[in-house]
Amino acid sequence: MGKKALNVSSLLSRRLHDDRAKEVVKQLLAKDQDGHIVGHIDLRHHGDAYKSHRLLLGMGVDKSMRQQGLGMRLLQHAIEFCRQQDGIDWLDLNVLSANTPARNLYLKAGFEIIGEMSDCYRIDGEQVAETSMTLSTSG
Numbered sequence: 001m002g003k004k005a006l007n008v009s010s011l012l013s014r015r016l017h018d019d020r021a022k023e024v025v026k027q028l029l030a031k032d033q034d035g036h037i038v039g040h041i042d043l044r045h046h047g048d049a050y051k052s053h054r055l056l057l058g059m060g061v062d063k064s065m066r067q068q069g070l071g072m073r074l075l076q077h078a079i080e081f082c083r084q085q086d087g088i089d090w091l092d093l094n095v096l097s098a099n100t101p102a103r104n105l106y107l108k109a110g111f112e113i114i115g116e117m118s119d120c121y122r123i124d125g126e127q128v129a130e131t132s133m134t135l136s137t138s139g
Ligand SMILES: CC(C)(COP(=O)(O)OP(=O)(O)OC[C@H]1O[C@@H](n2cnc3c(N)ncnc32)[C@H](O)[C@@H]1OP(=O)(O)O)[C@@H](O)C(=O)NCCC(=O)NCCS
Pocket: 058, 059, 060, 061, 062, 065, 066, 067, 068, 069, 070, 071, 072, 073, 093, 094, 095, 096, 099, 100, 101, 102, 104, 105, 106, 108
């Protein structure tokens, strides 16, 4: 699928200073030529009124579309959206430490690692670590 097939649509855009818990404030969808969703980004509040200057990012790209630049394009849209919001100064995310594709993507986009929680999850009895990352979107 070439770059021209991508249509990034913005579904939801709500007032950024309402602090309803973890509500999606922005969703970006990438659709292929047939209108099928092949990638998404959700931006949410942390669910804490004192953290309303930060948003939390989650994303995914359909397996058939990976490693073709779509994840980075979506991420750049999301970062630009945050930069344009006066009250949003940080974009945060959490990623499983073993998720090399996602970690590489975020590092390449400029995110910094701010910490790692070892044994964050127990999945099938295995200790699984999670890495927290952030990007300044102020100024
Ligand atoms: C992480 C994910 C969104 C990346 O999307 P993508 O469209 O494949 O990413 P891109 O093609 O834009 O790649 C951008 C950069 O990410 C990194 N990357 C992507 N896939 C990679 C892989 N398989 N191995 C290593 N690095 C990878 C590279 O740095 C790449 O830059 P490069 O092409 O110059 O090497 C995708 O793999 C995915 O949806 N994974 C499952 C869901 C998930 O992990 N979501 C994140 C949860 S926090």
